[in-house]
Amino acid sequence: MARKFPLFLDISDKKIVVYGAGRIASRRVETLLAFTSSLTVFAPEASEPVQKAWKEGRLSYSQEAYAPDSIPEDAFMVLAATDSAEVNEAIWQECRKKKILVNVCSNREHCDFQFPGVAVNGDLVIGINAGGSDHHLAKTWTDKIRKEVFQDGYDD
Ligand SMILES: C[C@@]1(CC(=O)O)C2=NC(=C\c3[nH]c(c(CCC(=O)O)c3CC(=O)O)Cc3[nH]c(c(CC(=O)O)c3CCC(=O)O)/C=C3\N/C(=C\2)[C@@H](CCC(=O)O)[C@]3(C)CC(=O)O)/[C@H]1CCC(=O)O
Numbered sequence: 302m303a304r305k306f307p308l309f310l311d312i313s314d315k316k317i318v319v320y321g322a323g324r325i326a327s328r329r330v331e332t333l334l335a336f337t338s339s340l341t342v343f344a345p346e347a348s349e350p351v352q353k354a355w356k357e358g359r360l361s362y363s364q365e366a367y368a369p370d371s372i373p374e375d376a377f378m379v380l381a382a383t384d385s386a387e388v389n390e391a392i393w394q395e396c397r398k399k400k401i402l403v404n405v406c407s408n409r410e411h412c413d414f415q416f417p418g419v420a421v422n423g424d425l426v427i428g429i430n431a432g433g434s435d436h437h438l439a440k441t442w443t444d445k446i447r448k449e450v451f452q453d454g455y456d457d
């Protein structure tokens with residue numbers, strides 16, 4: 302796979318739609334909430350952290366499964382993160398048709414962009430990507446960098 306270019310986007314006022322609210326979607330929602338409050342989550346069942354964020358008014362949540370041809374035309378970015386590869390593929394197809402940026406967590410070939418490991422501390426934002434072929438490498442470096450960022454990282 303081609304090496305990916307890190308792009309630091311202002312997504313604070315962009316509409317982002319996430320399908321799924323399980324382990325993977327919740328991890329990604331938590332990351333995104335550090336950058337935007339314009340997030341809508343669709344899933345029949347939502348994890349505790351997603352429900353909590355919803356009750357706190359930090360995101361919108363609809364307890365609905367993905368329905369064909371329902372993705373908002375004005376969505377800037379969509380994450381297909383359900384536990385059904387078929388549903389994720391259908392979301393991918395619809396986004397391609399509507400020219401919406403899409404990430405499919407179950408198929409790295411169907412990602413306009415890959416979701417990075419992220420470490421944030423104030424204005425410092427570090428995104429990690431290992432190309433998609435070694436998820437453990439991405440996780441190892443994300444864990445390492447997060448530790449560094451939260452220690453006194455300014456000492457040399
Ligand atoms: C960085 C991070 C961000 C995040 O997810 O938040 C991330 N994956 C993380 C962890 C992780 N991923 C997987 C496991 C279980 C591994 C195991 O058990 O062996 C673990 C470990 C865990 O979860 O602990 C499995 C997996 N991952 C992908 C597929 C599908 C495929 O490869 O086709 C499958 C098989 C699913 C299945 O079996 O169906 C695909 C992608 N995962 C990506 C990102 C994208 C770029 C990756 C890169 O940089 O190289 C990419 C390519 C596309 C995308 O989704 O954007 C996060 C680490 C940071 C953190 O932990 O915070």
Ligand SMILES: NC(=O)c1ccc[n+]([C@@H]2O[C@H](COP(=O)([O-])OP(=O)(O)OC[C@H]3O[C@@H](n4cnc5c(N)ncnc54)[C@H](O)[C@@H]3O)[C@@H](O)[C@H]2O)c1
Nearest residue numbers: 321322323324325326344345346366367383384388406407
């Ligand atoms: N990219 C990654 O880093 C990574 C890592 C591990 C697994 N995965 C992939 O992620 C998928 C999801 O894993 P998980 O652990 O989050 O699953 P999970 O079982 O914790 O959550 C699944 C979620 O999908 C929702 N859902 C199911 N059908 C839906 C539909 N039709 N419309 C909307 N939402 C729907 C459920 O309500 C639930 O919220 C796995 O199947 C695997 O393919 C990706």
